[in-house]
Amino acid sequence: MENVLVIGGNRYFGRGLVTLLRDSGVRVTVLNRGSAAPPPGVAHLVADREDEAAMAAALAGRSFDAVVDQVCYTPRHAEAAVRAFAGRVGRYVMTSTIEVYDTGECRPLGVPLAEQVVDPQRWPVSGEGESSYGEGKRQAEAVLTRSGAFPFVTVRAAHVLGADDFTGRLASYRERIEAGLPVTVHPENLPSSYTHDAEMADVLRWAAAADFTGPVNACSHGELTATDLCDLLANGRPYRTAPPAPGEEASPFSFDRYYGMDNSRAEKLGYTFSHTRDWLPALRLPTYE
Structure with a gap:
């Protein structure tokens, strides 16, 4: 992995991820609205995620070994990502959330939530994908999983403290x-x-460089x-x-x-929390x- 794009990456563990990648020798590009400059040594593309035409123009002629998408919140965002990156990225990593498990169902105490509890291959996508943060993330995962446009990983982050x-x-x-x-x-x-900000940045770095696909929980x-x-x-x-x-x-x-959350899938794949x-x-x- 030599060439990685981070969408977002302005602050908190997103900025930590950018720094980790850069310091490991990866050529890093950040795409965001430009409200803050990226760390030194990182290329910067300025475009608003909500403006698909502007994003496409900023990305014109570029391809990446991996993309880490920090700001994919809705199925609309996911559909735009499919159009922008199909055939131009080796691997797509979406930063998701523990909130995908907040579906209103009662979960038994002491039985940690495993990835298959919310299966993006089967989750319905509708016009109500922005009704809540968790539902937006669930439907975004579903769009990217079912698109088949690129190998896709969704990292479901526990509550991040830092x-x-x-x-x-x-x-x-x-x-x-x-x-x-x-x-x-x-x-x-x-x-x-829970997880902490440095651990979350490191999990995303690991997921971008690995070769597994599908959802994976990230929690201490x-x-x-x-x-x-x-x-x-x-x-x-x-x-x-x-x-x-x-x-x-x-x-x-x-x-x-x-x-x-159950973090055993990530640990079996090689990450130690x-x-x-x-x-x-x-x-x-x-x-x-």
């Missing part, structure tokens, strides 16, 4: 604990799977509940939790459904004086 998480989700726990405010937690307090070992996160962030200090009031949303990462409790305390946690 010091530079722009969503502020983990920071909201830290802030409430420091302020002595209760963290709002569902009474069921069911666990989910060690499921965590919302109170597990509080324990690790509080670092021995007291904290409070409270159930959400009527009409109130629970804290991010508090779930009333089981959300554990870390454990959540090995890296979470090393993030930028609160400093108590």
Whole structure:
């Protein structure tokens, strides 16, 4: 693998992926709207993903060993990617999400979600593919899987935590604990799977260079509940939790459904995951004086 295109790649683990590829000797090109320059030594194509004609013009005459698509959110995006890259890429990797498993079905506690639970070969594609984040990703996976335009991998990322998480989700726990405010937690307090930003970037690098196809889950070992996160962030200090009031949303990462993922396919294919409790305390946690 010598020539890789990353669509998106402006921030968080996308930027980490670009840096990893560049530092491994790969010739990297980033395609995005141009809101931020890529790292030094990386080529830059400017086009809005929503403007298919602009994307096609930016890509004219180019081909790639692999594409890693960080911003494929809908079946429309996937259909445009098929038209843009058919016959011009050796391998297509889509960054997907744990949210594809949020289909409204009740999942048994303690039975981690394996890739076949949501099969993109069979998932229906409709005009309602943008009704939710998870549904958009499910239908995008289905379009790319069934197109046959190129070897396709969809990497389903667990909830990604990191010091530079722009969503502020983990920071909201830290802030409430420091302020002595209760963290709002569902009474069921069911666990989910997580990964960290550097691990997610590395999984995508690995998937781009491998030769398997189909969906693959990416998560660290060690499921965590919302109170597990509080324990690790509080670092021995007291904290409070409270159930959400009527009409109130629970804290991010508090779930009333089981959300554990099975990462055994990726490990059988050769990737070795870390454990959540090995890296979470090393993030930028609160400093108590």
